[in-house]
Ligand SMILES: Nc1nc2c(c(=O)[nH]1)N=C([C@H](O)[C@H](O)COP(=O)(O)OP(=O)(O)OP(=O)(O)O)CN2
């Protein structure tokens with residue numbers, strides 16, 4: 051079994067709809083740090099699980115400098131961002147999304 055992990059950083063904006071009063075409901079931004087892990091039994095003809103560039107193209111192409119409410123279905127929390135990324139990348143088994151120094155959400159298949 052082969053595993054690759056790609057670390058990415060994106061800058062983006064979002065606002066959350068919450069059932070309590072919070073500054074997170076206001077438009078604001080983060081520099082999210084994202085770890086994408088893909089796993090596969092056999093390598094492709096290029097000797098790769100998934101090309102790091104493909105991971106970068108998918109994540110950065112859709113999310114970098116974006117308004118995440120327009121991309122992520124539902125509330126663009128770190129949890130939902132992690133699931134959206136995992137569903138968007140072939141052979142992805144785990145995504146961790148770090149929103150700030152102490153706040154990390156992980157989605158695993
Ligand atoms: N489980 C989650 N909780 C929260 C999320 C999330 O994605 N998943 N997101 C937010 C907001 O995006 C907010 O911008 C960040 O939350 P906050 O609690 O303000 O985080 P801080 O680290 O900046 O605040 P401290 O109080 O200094 O810890 C909210 N919750």
Ligand SMILES: [Zn+2]
Nearest residue numbers: 064074078080
């Ligand atoms: Zn936020």
